[in-house]
Amino acid sequence: MGTATQLERAAAWVRGLSISDIPGDVLALARAQQMDILASLAAGARTQVGRAILRALDAAAGEQAGEELVTSLPDGRRRPLLDAVYLHATLANALELDDFVFAGHTGQAAMGVPLALGQATRATGEEALLAQVAANEIAGRLGAVMTAGPQHGHMKAYLHRLAATVAAVRLLRLDERQIATAMAISLATPEFPLFHASWSPDTKALCTGDPAVAGVRAAYLSAAGVGAALDIVEHAVGLVTSLSENSRAPDVWQTLGRTWSLQAICFKPLAACAYAAGAAVAAGRLVEAFGSGWEVARVRDVEVRTTVLSVTMEGFSRPHVPGLITPSNTNF
Numbered sequence: 001m002g003t004a005t006q007l008e009r010a011a012a013w014v015r016g017l018s019i020s021d022i023p024g025d026v027l028a029l030a031r032a033q034q035m036d037i038l039a040s041l042a043a044g045a046r047t048q049v050g051r052a053i054l055r056a057l058d059a060a061a062g063e064q065a066g067e068e069l070v071t072s073l074p075d076g077r078r079r080p081l082l083d084a085v086y087l088h089a090t091l092a093n094a095l096e097l098d099d100f101v102f103a104g105h106t107g108q109a110a111m112g113v114p115l116a117l118g119q120a121t122r123a124t125g126e127e128a129l130l131a132q133v134a135a136n137e138i139a140g141r142l143g144a145v146m147t148a149g150p151q152h153g154h155m156k157a158y159l160h161r162l163a164a165t166v167a168a169v170r171l172l173r174l175d176e177r178q179i180a181t182a183m184a185i186s187l188a189t190p191e192f193p194l195f196h197a198s199w200s201p202d203t204k205a206l207c208t209g210d211p212a213v214a215g216v217r218a219a220y221l222s223a224a225g226v227g228a229a230l231d232i233v234e235h236a237v238g239l240v241t242s243l244s245e246n247s248r249a250p251d252v253w254q255t256l257g258r259t260w261s262l263q264a265i266c267f268k269p270l271a272a273c274a275y276a277a278g279a280a281v282a283a284g285r286l287v288e289a290f291g292s293g294w295e296v297a298r299v300r301d302v303e304v305r306t307t308v309l310s311v312t313m314e315g316f317s318r319p320h321v322p323g324l325i326t327p328s329n330t331n332f
Helices: 006-016 024-044 048-064 081-091 107-120 125-145 158-171 176-186 209-223 239-243 274-293 308-316 327-331
Strands: 069-071 078-080
Touching (some): 024 081, 024 107, 024 125, 048 081, 081 107, 081 158, 081 209, 107 158, 107 209, 274 308
16 A cells, blocks of 8 residues: 555544544634634625625525525525535625635635535534634645745635535545545645736635635535545645645645644734735724824825735735725725
């Protein structure tokens, strides 16, 4: 028998994870992520693009008669499972209120899938929490590997494929081989969002939806017997070499259970991309400090000292549409 692939080793950890394996602070952070994503999708439902997504799913629902329905949030409607997954992932992405696990956004899928699929599988709260934690840990590690590439932040949309798949395989109670295969199916056809679609237009909100749905579908495909390349991560022409500058895939799975991506999770105090949040908070404190004496007309110039990441992200913002003010380019 040959050496196990990276996904096979990750699958063994996902299958064996129990609540007693998870440190108390990680569980507390996972529960905080639940609140964060619930708030994000509730706020996203009130945006123009959020209302449009709701209308689109309502219009398409008539074509999916006969499916088992689950309750979607925040509207409380009964919807087909994959529609609810899509809705949760996109609404939570609409206003930059989501959280950030080191090197990747994962919460839209890691939390959005258990909200929907947990109902269909009659999962307990503990089972849903385990699915969420496992999803963050696996997708977060892949995000770290893929940082050396052309995509960053939300544009690493395939992380939602993997997070959704990991959450789904736990809730569907698949075996170790099926879990590895589901993850390989999920990563076989990764999305590649374009910069011009990800800064000013409404399509920024959508980049999490299809990957999350595809991730859940991958779990069902694996359970049905569909095969996949289990070495898709580390193969010479696999995911890492195709979508990053890395010439090989480092083994990030060996520390599973000893280190936790969730211990590096960041929650935002306001609706802004992480690189812009500091400047936005500083501006708010200036307004609070000066009160009624604050007059924008008196400001001659503003100097912002920030991180290299912020400067890099500012450079990426060139595809913004000039003169167009949207929730995407205001908060992103």
